[in-house]
Amino acid sequence: MAKLNLLLLAVLVACALGLVTSQHKGRKVFSDLEREHERARELDIEYGRLQLEASTWGLHSRVERIAAGSLGLRAPDPRRVRLIARDTAR
């Protein structure tokens, strides 16, 4: 009887320690998850900022100004442009 009790006590202590470790691990993993969430959010904001920047640099009026101004480009004579029909209609 005393042996069984001792055994049960040992099991109980092991379980208690296991609970503590798993809780600790859980919290650690959760804090990692939190950090990744935060990073995802930062990246999304960064994406928005880059999108904004892309739109600003790619403004049609700006592209046109640079093309016509510093690069000396101009639209080709329409007679020299051939339109090719696409299979997939947009």
Place this chain on the structure above:
Amino acid sequence: MTSAVGTAAQGLVRLPVWRARFVLAALLVAFAALTLRALYLQALKTDFLQEKGDARYSRLLEVPATRGRILDRNGEALAVSTPVKSIWAIPSDVEFHAAQRRKLLELLGMQGAELDKRLAGPARDFAYLKRQVPPDTAEAIAQLGVRGIYESREYRRYYPAGEVTAHLIGFTGVDDAGQEGIELAHQDSLGGRAGSRRVLKDRLGRVVEDVESIRAAQDGKDLTLSIDSKIQSLAYSALKSAVLQNRAKAGALVALDVRSGEVLALANVPSFNPNNRARLSGAQLRNRVITDLFEPGSTLKPFTIALALESGKVGPQTMIATAPGRMTLANYTIRDVHPAAALTITQVLQKSSNVGAAKLALAMPREAMWDLFHRLGFGAAPELGFPGAAAGRLRPYRSWRPVEQATMAYGHGISLSLIQLARAYTIFATDGELVPLTLVKTGAAATGERLISAQTARAVRAMLETAVQPGGTGPRARVMGWRVAGKTGTAHKQENGGYAADKYLASFVGFAPVSAPRVVIAVMLDEPTAGRHYGGSVAAPVFAQVAQGALRALGVPHDAPLEPLPMPTDTEETREST
């Protein structure tokens, strides 16, 4: 006592029994006290203690939500929210030395007096120094380490296309809520909802456990518009230069995709920069395409003619006597700029004859005319989901007098918005179907409501093509490589209940390519004052420019030979009086 003495005699002290009992009782009492205390704490005061415990490591976190982006049909950003910092202070805590103060003023872009005023404001514990500061400036301010100055995160909306899309997109206020245009119309789906949750934090401030989510944060949804920013940008710059060149007060333009009913471009001049809205005037804010009304003038004639053709009594070649180029009805004289003895119906449209259109209208029951106008959507706000869309004015036919019916045939005495007019032209661009419009990308063909027969629609389309040929009023609307069709309008502006003699609204509405129409474009210029004021000389070139760019951008195959078009110098034909 003898026994005690006896044991003492044996060398042992026999303690009295009561002492042991006493110790036992004391221990029992102590245990009982502990048990009671434990019971009291566990059962009765547990809520209070739990709360105290939570207060030590549980935190309520705000979960911010971002506002949805607005994109054009190809995914280019038109409006994006990005975090900025707001700098605020607790005035009574602020302490800085001269160097810090100088640096702070420099970073804030502020005068010393202004800063002092803000710090001396009525609130002792809170004052904004500057809102919506770029992140790097905020960083530099934080580096200064001034006591009593803090920053908090806010969102600011940026519009990369600026003035080009200003009227359509609208803008948001400082609290990131829509105030105008699409931003206001789609506030519910664009605007995110900040949430909050309760978490456990450890000693280092890391979140280690989610306790409960009090309110889930919801980010705003992105919105993809039907606008094509390439066409939009082209439309805006063409319109802007036309307004400058003709010294007009304002201009408006709208381009529609005939197949899907999507609005491809919507431009207004004068415009404003939505990123910097200091000093805005009412004129800049007006959206002349959707919320402003005007009398369309001759651009309404095709509908009168379509109705006449629908009745089956006349055909495109039926002659109408228009001599002597004027007609008097109840003290009001309708005049033609190009008086002719007789014109075919095609020529009535081509030469923009008011007398011809008036005669056609008077031959029809006013009810039929009202019915067509009503079904075209005049007098009812278009279902665009845009705030402040104007309905226009179409009076009930019972109150029409003959002179009013006659003038309405060429677009006087009726008012509508430019987008209503452009939409009405879809019945000629399709085979008689009025296409429903949308500002949001659908990518699908729209099914319209049939208003006139395909035969009539084709006949009017052919007539509209003659109107842009040499001999018509709008040859400058032609585009190399594509057949176009359209109608000019030169309406006198209404002023103080009458028509101003020297103030005009020049307009052009047309579509291209004629063989399989793809885009409808409507252009309107308000009070051109640089000499020319006819729709054919002022608005038609804008149409041509935008049509060419749009057809190229959409990859529409050519349906006309690629030969340079001889552009007439302002011919006699361009002239018209409505």
